Amino acid sequence: MEAKKVEETRALACHARDLLRYQLVAAAHRPLCIDEQRELRIALQQLLPCLSIIRSYEQEYTYLSTYELAISAVGQVLGSLAAAETTVNAEDRQLVKAKHDAEHHRKEDNPKASATLSTPAAPLEAAAAFVPASCARQAAATASSVTWKNTYGCDDAILALRQATTLPLQHPSLFTGPRQPWRRLLLYGPPGTGKTRLAAATAAEYGAMLLSVSAADLLSKWVGESEKQVRQAFMQAAASAPRCVLFFDEVDALCSARGGHGESELARRLKTELLLHLQMDLPAVTVLAATNLPWELDAAFLRRFDRFIHVSLPSDAVKRRLLGSELRGVAHTITDDALDRIVAQTDRFSVVDVRRLLSHAVMAPVTEWLRLTQATVDDRSSDSRESAEAGNTEVLGAGVRSVTSGTESTPHMHCRLPGNHANDVPFVEYRHFESALQVITATTSAEEIARYATWRCRSAGV
Known part of the structure; x- marks a missing residue:
């Protein structure tokens, strides 16, 4: 045999x-x-x-x-x-x-x-x-609708990402000799500026698979398991064809400065393993990392990256374009002047802050409509009860009979209110944004913006 x-x-x-x-x-x-x-x-x-x-x-x-x-x-x-x-x-x-x-x-x-x-x-x-x-079964799937076009406030970051990903595919003759595309890029900036969304959009535009890794995916209580997860992540990225974007979200939780007080042996081994794999030459893998605290990262970890990309807060023009685009889906009375006044009050707002403001403002008419509807239903129910009590005491001839019908005492949940469509929800007005601005505030302080600018100058980033 x-x-x-x-x-x-x-x-x-x-x-x-x-x-x-x-x-x-x-x-x-x-x-x-x-x-x-x-x-x-x-x-x-x-x-x-x-x-x-x-x-x-x-x-x-x-x-x-x-x-x-x-x-x-x-x-x-x-x-x-x-x-x-x-x-x-x-x-x-x-x-x-x-x-x-x-x-x-x-x-x-x-x-x-x-x-x-x-x-x-x-x-x-x-x-x-x-x-x-x-x-790709353990990878975070990239939504096909996420593209660079619908990513607001990241024009400089998109330019750098395009230069590192899609441009070498479209013009390979440009990248010869010492001019090689960047393979390891660090996205840093205030929270809510769209760093995670940028990674998903880059994978979609690049035609690559997105493997998203966080600290929760790598940390394990078993000895040697965390290092194994790091190796498996890079092996998965290398096996993903034809291209792959390996994305480390909140990387400051993994690669903070070594030698700090209270650092565990597990954290040191994990950082060492990650540093070793970042030195590997994987032509089909683009490594992206995102952090809100770049000054907390280890110096050896920063040296592994080819490019630092600052994802800054959106400008007034970007915020105005975002609000105007989102308001097209609802009926409103916001004029261009009113929109400019709203944008002027959104200093230090990130993209997420602007979306929260918009969500709070467009829901305000619905809240008013619901309260008015409930008040109308309560009034009708009260009138129906009074009519029923009066009808039950009316005496005709020798007997007593009710003059109210069952349908009249039934409350109506759909009432006609001044509005703009079938459900009669009022228009979104400027006062709704004024009320929302009293509740929604910027999540980034002026001191944090100054600290990002200082770190950007020291690191010679974008």
Whole structure:
């Protein structure tokens, strides 16, 4: 038996000598017991293993594009492909059922039925939306709607991020010799300026997978487990094809200055492991880190980054554009002059502060409408009770009968109020923003802004 296995392995190696430069051969007595979650990284330039897997679908699904599907299968494992096959079978059964129903009812003139049967979609490509690559299952998914266009107040930061990510893809001839794209970038600035949103938008614009890591994901009470989580995060990022953005949120919780009073052995080992992996050269991985306290970071950690990007507070023009854009979705009486007066009162407001102010102001008419509605319902209920008491005491002839009906005593929850649409909610007015400004204040103080400016000058950041 062993000799037969050796001969078969030798024959396969001779046959595949011209196809692959390296081969990985493994033998198993129980192949069905192999763990499907065991991942094998397939590089993008070695598509033949992916092609051999995808060709198994060609017998039943002849309309699939084998080469394109092989490219999309990079990063998948057997379990992911099995889940995709299940989705394909479900789509195929739905297509057969639609065809059978169309033939049975003879609805050739139905455009919906003809469209369903004329152009069969690639179900395996559709399944990729529901079955992501296995290396991304523990990653934070990037919303497709998050782009640089709807990220307010970050123009300088977006310019630096574009120079580090999308520009090398669009113009690779610019980055030759010592001019190489930045791979490790630190986003710093006051809270609420959109650093996390910038990371998600960068991954979406870059066409990369976003792996978001926080301190809670890495810290563990078990010895050696935190360092293992750091290694696994970088291995996951390297295995994510074709590109990956590895994002460390609130990195000051991980890499504060070493040697401080009360620093534990676990924290020192975690920082050392993270510093070692930040030195690794991973061309397909862009490391982003965000912090509100850059002056708390360790000096060795700062030296690992190629670029410091300051995400500052939005300007008055950005805040005005944000308020004007959001107010288009509600009925209001805010003029341009009133909008300028509102913006003038939002000194040191971050993007999150402006959104909180807007949310509080647009909800004020709803609160007024609800109070007025409840007062109207209470008045009608009181009148109904008084009418019922008067009707029950009215004597006609020899008996006593009620003159009120059941429907009249029932309170009406929908009343007509002065407003602008079917629900009659009042318009958003300038006074609502004035009231909101009494409650919503800036979360960043003038001293903190000065401290960011000082650190920016010392670090020679953006």
